[in-house]
Each structure stands twice: as C-alpha cells, then as structure tokens.
Amino acid sequence: MTPDHDTPTPPHFSRPRFDPTINLGHILTFVGFLAAGMAAYNGIDKRLALLEQFRVMQVSRDADQDAAVQAQGADIRASQRRIEDKLDRLAERLPPPPRGGAS
DSSP states (O other), X not given: OOOGGGSOOOHHHHSOOOOOOOOHHHHHHHHHHHHHHHHHHXXXXXXXXXXXXHHHHHHHHHHHHHHXXXXXXXXXXXXXXXXXXXXXXXXXXXXXXXXXXXX
C-alpha cells in the first residue's frame, strides 16, 4: 500500500486554474482596500494641511524674531555710542600725562 502523496497526479490538476466567479469575500476585500486607501489619503491630507499651517506660523514667528533682534542690535549700538561719548568727555577732563621722563 502506498501513501496518497506518492500517487502520481494527472497533468490537468497541476496547472493553475482561473475561477471567474466573484463571491462575497472578494467584494468585502475590495471594499476594505478602498476604505483603507481613503482613510490613508484623508490622514495624509490632514497632516499636510497642519504642516502648511505650522509653516505659515513659523514664517511670521521668524519675522517677529528678526525684528526683535534688529531692534536689540540698534539698542546696543546706541548704548555703545553713549558710552563712547562719555569716555571722550572723561578723557577731555583728565590732565595730560607728564612729558618728562624719569631719570
């Protein structure tokens, strides 16, 4: 007695066959793929909208920060000029250093 897997198979069973029928499983799988694709597209669309909104907010934030840095730079330059002016006035009040050398 030989096992079943040792029996030779006829050649017509070894070829893959195409079954043209459509059953409920095929329809449910297709609908599932459509739903998954629509959900993925919707999620990506929302994420892109959020990224664009954050980009616009960042551009305005950058402009505000640039203006603040420029204002601080102007304040620093103005205070530096005031300090230089005060040093010049102090230097004018001091007596000149003695010219003679110590021997």
